[in-house]
Amino acid sequence: xxxxxxxxxxxxxxxxxxxxxxxxxxxxxxxxxxxxxxxxxxxxxxxxxxxxxxxxxxxxxxxxxxxxxxxxxxxxxxxxxxxxxxxxxxxxxxxxxxxxxxxxxxxxxxxxxxxxxxxxxxxxxxxxxxxxxxxxxxxxxxxxxxxxxxxxxxxxxxxxxxxxxxxxxxxxxxxxxxxxx
Numbered sequence: 001x002x003x004x005x006x007x008x009x010x011x012x013x014x015x016x017x018x019x020x021x022x023x024x025x026x027x028x029x030x031x032x033x034x035x036x037x038x039x040x041x042x043x044x045x046x047x048x049x050x051x052x053x054x055x056x057x058x059x060x061x062x063x064x065x066x067x068x069x070x071x072x073x074x075x076x077x078x079x080x081x082x083x084x085x086x087x088x089x090x091x092x093x094x095x096x097x098x099x100x101x102x103x104x105x106x107x108x109x110x111x112x113x114x115x116x117x118x119x120x121x122x123x124x125x126x127x128x129x130x131x132x133x134x135x136x137x138x139x140x141x142x143x144x145x146x147x148x149x150x151x152x153x154x155x156x157x158x159x160x161x162x163x164x165x166x167x168x169x170x171x172x173x174x175x176x177x178x179x180x181x
Contacts, residue, residue, distance in 0.1 A: 088166030
């Protein structure tokens with residue numbers, strides 16, 4: 001049976017503890033930071049009114065679907081759902097835009113540096129943070145399936161330390177940012 005190159009290219013995992021080759025997705029998490037200031041969070045009950053940073057209603061629907069699917073996975077695993085942090089949402093969208101516009105796929109942006117430096121630049125504070133990225137998936141369901149079938153990404157999605165999320169999407173480039181305040 002022949003495996004498509006697209007499928008192979010969707011499966012790259014890079015974590016801080018191990019690097020395994022699965023092209024098209026990457027997970028990154030970090031231990032606590034000493035930062036501690038408030039940012040605005042939106043509760044899951046207000047999810048339908050969340051304003052996302054993109055200008056495309058198709059992207060907005062896909063982003064909201066990813067957030068919904070993340071929280072479904074967390075609840076099924078006995079965890080609390082994540083709330084959407086409006087500022088983190090902006091960071092995720094800017095990161096997706098940056099990767100799509102500058103033609104790279106990496107946690108470290110040539111423009112903004114690491115996800116954690118980027119969060120700091122945008123005034124996001126946290127005690128624990130992580131990032132998942134993916135490229136080439138055509139739907140929220142497909143990217144979530146890929147992330148949940150990747151140990152590093154799944155670990156971020158189901159990490160009990162995370163309490164807030166932001167999601168970005170641009171031209172098939174997906175970004176999830178996670179923090180705990």
